[in-house]
Amino acid sequence: MTQRSFELPVVGASGRVDHPAAAAAFNADVARTEWHDASLWFVREKRDRAASTVPGWEELRARASAIKEHALTHLDEYLVQFEANATRNGMQVHWARDADEHNRIVHGILSAQGASRLVKSKSMLTEECGLNPYLEARGIEVVDTDLGERIVQLRGEGPSHIVMPAIHLRKEEVGDTFHDHLGTPAGLAEPNALAAAAREHLRQRFLAADCTLTGINFAIAETGGFVVCTNEGNADLGMALAPIHIASVGIEKIIPRVEDLGVFLRLLARSATGQAVTAYSTHVHGPREGQALHVVLVDNGRTRQLAREEFWRSLKCIRCGACMNTCPIYRRSGGHSYGSTVPGPIGSVLTPGLDLDRYATLPFASTLCGSCTAVCPVMIDLDTQLFRWRQRVVENGHVSLAKRASIDGATRVLDRPRLFRLLGAVARIGLRILPAPLARRAAGVWGRTREAPVPPPQSFRAWYRRHRGGAA
Numbered sequence: 001m002t003q004r005s006f007e008l009p010v011v012g013a014s015g016r017v018d019h020p021a022a023a024a025a026f027n028a029d030v031a032r033t034e035w036h037d038a039s040l041w042f043v044r045e046k047r048d049r050a051a052s053t054v055p056g057w058e059e060l061r062a063r064a065s066a067i068k069e070h071a072l073t074h075l076d077e078y079l080v081q082f083e084a085n086a087t088r089n090g091m092q093v094h095w096a097r098d099a100d101e102h103n104r105i106v107h108g109i110l111s112a113q114g115a116s117r118l119v120k121s122k123s124m125l126t127e128e129c130g131l132n133p134y135l136e137a138r139g140i141e142v143v144d145t146d147l148g149e150r151i152v153q154l155r156g157e158g159p160s161h162i163v164m165p166a167i168h169l170r171k172e173e174v175g176d177t178f179h180d181h182l183g184t185p186a187g188l189a190e191p192n193a194l195a196a197a198a199r200e201h202l203r204q205r206f207l208a209a210d211c212t213l214t215g216i217n218f219a220i221a222e223t224g225g226f227v228v229c230t231n232e233g234n235a236d237l238g239m240a241l242a243p244i245h246i247a248s249v250g251i252e253k254i255i256p257r258v259e260d261l262g263v264f265l266r267l268l269a270r271s272a273t274g275q276a277v278t279a280y281s282t283h284v285h286g287p288r289e290g291q292a293l294h295v296v297l298v299d300n301g302r303t304r305q306l307a308r309e310e311f312w313r314s315l316k317c318i319r320c321g322a323c324m325n326t327c328p329i330y331r332r333s334g335g336h337s338y339g340s341t342v343p344g345p346i347g348s349v350l351t352p353g354l355d356l357d358r359y360a361t362l363p364f365a366s367t368l369c370g371s372c373t374a375v376c377p378v379m380i381d382l383d384t385q386l387f388r389w390r391q392r393v394v395e396n397g398h399v400s401l402a403k404r405a406s407i408d409g410a411t412r413v414l415d416r417p418r419l420f421r422l423l424g425a426v427a428r429i430g431l432r433i434l435p436a437p438l439a440r441r442a443a444g445v446w447g448r449t450r451e452a453p454v455p456p457p458q459s460f461r462a463w464y465r466r467h468r469g470g471a472a
């Protein structure tokens with residue numbers, strides 16, 4: 001169902017995403033791993049400072065969570081209300097069951113108007129639907145206009161982060177990409193000069209576009225309007241210039257009332273980048289004069305997720321990216337290692353719902369430290385949901401034979417106290433006499449990236465008996 005516009009190196013011959021292998025490949029470049037980690041942690045700290053300036057931040061999170069839960073449990077009503085009000089406002093509303101239907105609808109709108117040049121902004125949903133390759137195969141030129149997204153598009157990659165799509169790249173790599181595709185001087189890596197080159201390149205695409213496609217951050221049932229948040233103003237420029245505007249939105253982005261917006265706009269930018277507000281929060285209530293405005297409401301697996309008692313709360317997500325910025329695994333493995341449109345903790349909760357076998361490694365891409373849950377502005381219990389997906393993965397037999405064997409072996413040992421004590425004694429002796437590298441090798445994959453523990457002189461049971469005098 002989920003398609004990408006490029007081949008993911010993380011997908012093995014089995015068609016499964018191998019997150020550990022992809023993370024290991026990312027980690028092989030130590031310098032990149034370190035600055036990737038540091039850059040995201042810098043954003044996480046900015047988020048903390050921004051949140052600390054808002055009195056009642058925790059109450060705001062609870063309010064946002066409650067609004068989203070209410071909207072999701074009344075989604076049927078609010079979607080219909082949105083459709084009626086949007087239609088009254090002069091928009092044409094379309095419904096797409098899945099990615100294919102979304103792409104067919106978009107292509108149909110373009111074909112009907114003879115449009116062949118599309119500028120796109122702020123839409124991870126179209127990434128999820130694989131819209132770019134679908135349209136390109138039908139002769140449509142598609143240009144992503146968010147600077148980071150344009151960089152990765154030129155490189156034939158996908159975004160590695162939902163808010164900072166090119167966070168995995170050094171400015172020198174961006175300079176090389178622009179040199180190859182935009183003809184900038186070789187070696188140019190000064191950020192302002194690169195931004196100027198991108199602006200010049202994109203301006204021509206904006207002026208020539210027949211159609212603009214944007215995402216939607218919040219669709220408001222009460223008014224039939226919607227809000228698009230960007231920092232670059234690219235969505236606004238596209239909307240202001242193109243004769244056709246298509247806005248694609250996942251059905252979970254509905255909020256009931258206009259007064260709810262204030263809650264989310266205060267949380268979104270602070271959680272995403274530590275800004276007080278996004279540079280452009282554009283409210284759309286209908287088409288410009290002479291412009292056609294289409295809204296495509298997309299399901300693509302969302303109602304299936306909504307029906308899952310354990311996971312429906314993941315649909316509260318407002319795509320701020322805070323859970324990625326704080327996640328120690330994401331920061332040290334890079335967004336591409338997840339092999340999914342949405343990476344990081346929320347991606348590891350959403351994507352297994354699309355195809356559990358293919359994405360079975362993702363729920364394990366977490367330390368379960370709970371940092372993601374602590375920062376999430378809509379209070380999604382991400383660590384709990386990751387843990388539940390692990391249980392579903394094991395129950396459905398989507399674990400490797402080696403992992404299955406070690407889980408079964410551990411279960412047998414932990415079920416038998418005598419055997420546990422015996423093996424504990426053997427392990428303590430082994431750790432004492434084996435050289436550390438050999439001990440790590442004996443621990444298999446687990447030991448490859450860990451220090452061998454210092455063996456205690458005795459078991460905990462023996463220590464307890466001696467010091468507390470009880471029968472442990």
Ligand code: SF4
Binds near residue numbers: 323372375
């Ligand atoms: S799960 Fe929460 S923290 Fe992560 S992107 Fe969504 S809203 Fe942001």
